Amino acid sequence: MRALRLTAWGAPPAPAEVERPAPRGAEVLVRVEATGLCHSDLHVMGAVPGALPYRLPFTLGHEVAGRIAALGSDAGGVRAGDRVVLYGPWGCGACDRCATGRDNYCDRRDTLAWHGAGLGRDGGMAEYVLVPSARQLVPIDDLPADQAAPLSDAGLTSYHAVAGVRHALGKGTTTAVIGVGGLGHLAVQILRATTGSRVLAVDVREDALALADRSGADFGTLVRADTAGVLRARTGGAGVDAVLDFVGTTQTLELAAGVLRPGGELAVVGSGGGRLTVSKPGVLPPGFKLSLPFWGTRPELAEVVALARSGAIHVETERFPLSAAPEAIDRLRRGRVRGRAVLVP
Ligand code: NAD
Ligand code: ZN
Ligand code: ZN
Known part of the structure; x- marks a missing residue:
């Protein structure tokens, strides 16, 4: 599958052909419909070596919506074909913060919460993205993907x-x-x-x-x-x-x-x-x-999705095909994006 990979700190990300992941255990494979381009992506790409606890290379994209393509044998609570948005901060799942849906303030942020799709782990600037479990997914039903994807960070934060x-x-x-x-x-x-x-x-x-x-x-x-x-x-x-x-x-x-x-x-x-x-x-x-608020909680993501579905909030987007990601990144860097740039594979 096609993916946009960060391969060196301070360098532009590179398009690559990578293997489509296969979900195992509790993992869920999502076919990406849209991924937002966040200003934080620029901070991540431009970071000096050692500033972020991520290992290279990885696929960028932490604002993702799509349709569930396949489930690992132990995955539950969702079905293939469901449309979902990714809950981005992936906490340890075990501490009291994570237990109450506040993975964004996971106690183990040194090892886990700073790693999520597109942030140290392969993200949504690709045709498919693998998530560790259905815990990281919130249903969006018929909300258009370019509306839903930015909700997972721009909306939730x-x-x-x-x-x-x-x-x-x-x-x-x-x-x-x-x-x-x-x-x-x-x-x-x-x-x-x-x-x-x-x-x-x-x-x-x-x-x-x-x-x-x-x-x-x-x-x-x-x-x-x-x-x-x-x-x-x-x-x-x-x-x-x-x-x-x-x-x-x-x-x-x-x-x-x-x-x-x-x-x-x-x-x-x-x-x-x-x-x-x-x-x-x-x-x-x-x-x-x-x-210093950081991202948001899982229940809040469901509330933001409900607000968008009710029509109370609307994301202003500029759409780019994934192949035009370099142009979108350049426009964001120069302050030329109105609202949110959204990449569509
Ligand atoms: P963006 O580029 O889409 O928007 C930034 C806006 O700020 C632009 O409209 C720009 O014109 C304006 N701006 C720039 N300099 C300004 C100044 N000196 N005074 C007034 N306005 C100015 O960026 P975004 O994706 O909305 O992200 C905004 C910031 O939030 C980034 O720094 C990003 O890294 C950060 N962020 C933080 C979290 C968090 O959890 N805390 C989550 C997501 C993004
Ligand atoms: Zn972001
Ligand atoms: Zn935790």
Whole structure:
């Protein structure tokens, strides 16, 4: 089968012919219908040797939807022909986090949870992907594959980040979303669908602000010298209740800290490598709360799929055949993708 493999750190992935895996034991083989291209794929490809605990080579693609093609002899709970989305964080399955569906916070992250399809193990940028067990699958029924695949990370991670700050939101509150790309445009929709908070969007691209507007944001602004002032003015000077930062550079972290009201909450999702200095006294507002949400839980993935099936959220996608993955990767790197790029084998 065809696959897009990462063979060297810092080098572009290479198309390859590899053997189609055969499921054994509890394993399930999924025929891939669509795989999302995530900004994290760029971080993975561009990592310096030793930075990530993955062994090369492996097939990229951690945002996958498809149809079950075959089951190992001990696999249960699903049937050949079922359409599914992959739950990406593969925990140990045994610790109390995994037992409650929170594989994203598995205690054994050193050995297991950082490994999943497309993250150290062969992923979905291929015709087929092998998953360790039906635990990693959530049914999607008739949801189109290019809608379903991005839910497994862009949708789930955004949903989990919103869930983390939801207690602080409601009517009369304001949330700022920084970075309205694959994740951010879904975060705007999820905020609108589940919290009642007003949404202010921030990006460096006009077309991302147009996407924020289509996604239901109340206001959008480009990053410039006085973005914090512009956002504050939108809250009558008080500041925002929560910021979801899908960029995570020092510039965006400082913008977030500068725009939060007392007791405000910052959730950093973006892996931009920025730094924020914590000191008391200091520039952070009193009551400031910080979280670093990672991916999401299995029950949350089912909730995101239900939201999409109800029509409450819609992924804006640009489709590419798997053979055009290099072009899609190049466009994502240059900030030219609107919403989510989806690869179709
Ligand atoms: P994306 O490229 O689709 O979107 C990023 C958006 O941010 C783009 O619209 C871009 O124009 C905008 N942007 C870039 N620099 C900016 C700046 N300085 N200020 C404001 N906006 C800016 O990326 P994505 O796939 O949505 O991923 C977003 C980030 O989240 C990445 O860093 C990714 O690695 C990370 N991520 C984290 C998790 C997690 O579990 N924590 C999961 C998935 C992705
Ligand atoms: Zn991702
Ligand atoms: Zn675990």
